[in-house]
Amino acid sequence: MTTENQKPDVHVEVRGLRVVGSRPGEPDTTIVHDIDLDIGRGEVLALIGESGSGKTTIALSLMGHARGSCRIAGGTVRVGETDVLSLDANALAALRGRRVAYIAQSAAAAFNPSRTILDQVIESALIHGTMTKQAAQAKAVELFRALALPEPDTIGRRYPHQVSGGQLQRVMAAMALITDPELVILDEPTTALDVTTQVDVLCAFRSVIRERGMTAVYVSHDLAVVGQMADRIAVLSDGVVREIGDTGQILQAPAHPYTQSLVAAVTPTDVPPTQRPAQADAAAPLLEIRRVFAGYGRRDAKGWPKKMILSDIDLTIRRGETVGVIGESGSGKSTLAKVIAGLVPSCGGSVLLNGEPLPRDLHGRTRDQFRRIQIVFQNADTALNPVHTVERTLARPLAFYHGLKGERARRRVAELLELVKLSPAVAQRRTTELSGGQKQRVNLARALAAEPDLILCDEVTSALDTVVGAAILDLLRDLQRQLGVSYLFITHDIAKVRAISDDIVVLYAGHRVESGDRHALAAPPLHPYSHLLVSSAPEPRKAWLDEASERCHRPLAPIGEAAADPDLCTFLARCSMRVDGVCNRTAPSLRTFGNGAQVLCHQTEVALAVLQSDLAIEAVETGGVR
Incomplete structure (x- = not known):
């Protein structure tokens, strides 16, 4: 039953949450200090801060869990009408993986290498009895497709080591979402990924969360990343909420000095090199x-x-x-x-x-x-x-x-x-x-x-x-x-x-x-792969992911089959600037550009500059809408 002071649109309510660390013979150390949070139904709240700020500790508390040598010492956590911290061990086991799901940072550590992906993805649904094995398998394939995994009908037959890190991260999301949880916790899910893979995974996560109207908590230390996912951001340090607000406000007009320092750290200071003797x-x-x-x-x-x-x-x-x-x-x-x-x-x-x-x-x-x-x-x-x-x-x-x-x-x-x-x-x-x-x-x-x-x-x-x-x-x-x-x-x-x-x-x-x-890689012309890397670097503004998705996933112009030449361009299959009859027939030569850069590409310096400028202008004009 809903309590009198619980707002009807609040899906997750945290009041006075206190978590302490305990060691035998020593006084308790407070890790999380009397935290209050509300998360609306269908809202994505980001918890952001440095290592040791308490963000993962708070996220785990939403599942009624405290890590080793820690305990939840006070406060309440409600998910819907359930008082999570009052549940016994059996009730918590029924909650976790069913109503509250967790997506960890390291997908590799979450999978059993001796079992197929599909068997592990559907396991939670079978344990909680939410559907039959056949229905769970069909649901898993549906999630594979929604998460933009390759060959969704058959990828489940592979073993964890047979897919890439970015693909395994999305498979872990399917594992978490198979039971249609009310709340999903994403704990640094893209930190270990390179920038181009991160774009794919962020797009997939955001798409599924939006389409299914999920309530989510996104834990990260990267403001540029959470800016693409979150409706609101709570900034933490030393176990205390320093600032909480809409994503746009936090990114563009942070009020607290600590938040300002996080925003400033998104782009490292570009210090001129020392003069070479x-x-x-x-x-x-x-x-x-x-x-x-x-x-x-x-x-x-x-x-x-x-x-x-x-x-x-x-x-x-x-x-x-x-x-x-x-x-x-x-x-x-x-x-x-x-x-x-x-x-x-x-x-x-x-x-x-x-x-x-x-x-x-x-x-x-x-x-x-x-x-x-x-x-x-x-x-x-x-x-x-x-x-x-x-x-x-x-x-x-x-x-x-x-x-x-x-x-x-x-x-x-x-x-x-x-x-x-x-x-x-x-x-x-x-x-x-x-x-x-x-x-x-x-x-x-x-x-x-x-x-x-x-x-x-x-x-x-x-x-x-x-x-x-x-x-x-x-x-x-x-x-x-x-x-x-x-x-x-x-x-x-x-x-x-x-x-x-x-x-x-x-x-x-x-x-x-x-x-x-360093200056040669600051602006076009670049090798097409360098251009992809630069375009995939997260920026702390809300529209960035849409634009990056457009740049990274625009359809490639069809070309003829590549010649059986091992010296052909290795980037050919992913290149949006490839030329039929040239790139798929002969090996590229090393060109020296006016900015001093050496580029292994068939395209001339002028052609690359024009093509890359056109791509940037088109992405801005379309706002990332394909």
């Missing part, structure tokens, strides 16, 4: 990659791997400069870093450090060569040993490369922590006690302990929230100014690569399709 051009580059090929799997008689990942890659990194490498998942970015580090041996070409060829794998390299090239991986959780203290983590490379031990090592650990702007007290803590941003700073300090010439930064900000990621970019720039270190900065985020890089290389399917300085 004249002698730097005359000296040998720090690192040169010449016509490198690399891949995985068993090699044939000629020494070529079964699965080729990198093909004919050239790249130059000068001292004290940053080269950004950008591309979608699977483009070969991480493989390139591993080839430089010696973790993946190349099968052709050469890598030169200070003009001297580097051995292709670790076994032939000297300790000094190891020292001079360090790598910082994307996920600090798996890169750092959770058993070791920060001091022990940093002391190991100090002993290995410089023979520092005892008091000398402790002093250097303190200096390294100061370099990455961490308190000396952090040295005695284990990495499990640190935030995501702190872990990544320790990860960077470990690389700096070797005193390297080059640091390979592999998606070092992609797992971090917007504000923390921006702080890491600032730190990298500061360290470069202080130490003169060079970076290879790998990312799928065009804004971040522009913010930190002197030169940028664009990879697609293992090929270098464009390269040039």
Whole structure:
């Protein structure tokens, strides 16, 4: 029965929600402070804030759930007429997956690799008895189609590893929606996706939510993303709602200083590169990659791997400069870093450090060569040993490369922590006690302990929230100014690569399709794939997703069958600027444009500029309506 103070149009009502963290022998720590929220029927409310702001904790509370070492200490949560926090374990089990559904950040972790997709998608409907198996299978196919999955009638027969990350994320949405829940919680569902895949997934999610009139909570740290999904946004920090309002108001006229800082962090500050000394051009580059090929799997008689990942890659990194490498998942970015580090041996070409060829794998390299090239991986959780203290983590490379031990090592650990702007007290803590941003700073300090010439930064900000990621970019720039270190900065985020890089290389399917300085990739003409990446970067305004969807999904002009030539353009099947009789018949040549960029394309500089300008004008004029 509806209570007197419950508004008839309010579907979800939260009053005085308080969540605390508990440890044996220690006082409780309040994580969420007396939160009040209302969500209307059919409304999408975004919860946004940095890591540790309490947004996921609040979202899980709507299901009556608290994570390990946490408990819901007070308040009420109502979904419809149900007081969620008063339910016993059986009633909560009946609620979850039936009336309230949850879509997690990592789809890969949510699926059993030994069962088909269809079996797992319909499981919730069978457990809750909402329909027969046959009806559930038909409903699943209907959802696959609504979520724009390929081959919706048969994709359910595949196993999770047989679909892409973006497809699996949409399959997980089908799993959540199979029971027609009253409330769906989307917890950072596109954070791990590259920008072009993110457009597809956001379009699919928004379409299904709108068509079915669902009430939804969208958890994210990215204002540009939630701006495309939400009707209203609640901004959180330290477990407190700092501001709540309509999406347009939050994006365009944020009132609270914290919200203003989030809006400012959406686009990283574009700092001009330092002036390159004249002698730097005359000296040998720090690192040169010449016509490198690399891949995985068993090699044939000629020494070529079964699965080729990198093909004919050239790249130059000068001292004290940053080269950004950008591309979608699977483009070969991480493989390139591993080839430089010696973790993946190349099968052709050469890598030169200070003009001297580097051995292709670790076994032939000297300790000094190891020292001079360090790598910082994307996920600090798996890169750092959770058993070791920060001091022990940093002391190991100090002993290995410089023979520092005892008091000398402790002093250097303190200096390294100061370099990455961490308190000396952090040295005695284990990495499990640190935030995501702190872990990544320790990860960077470990690389700096070797005193390297080059640091390979592999998606070092992609797992971090917007504000923390921006702080890491600032730190990298500061360290470069202080130490003169060079970076290879790998990312799928065009804004971040522009913010930190002197030169940028664009990879697609293992090929270098464009390269040039940071200004060359700021405006047309661009390689058609670079143009797609730039067009797919989220912008904090409500109409952006409609325009991006139009650009990314416009019908391709039909062309004849491609010739059986392995050197044809790898982007041919997705290119909206392809030319019949040319692109499908001959390999593209490398062109040098007036802005200094090198572009692997048949189209001339003038033709690309005209075509890309026309696409932008058309998208704005149509407002994304096809």
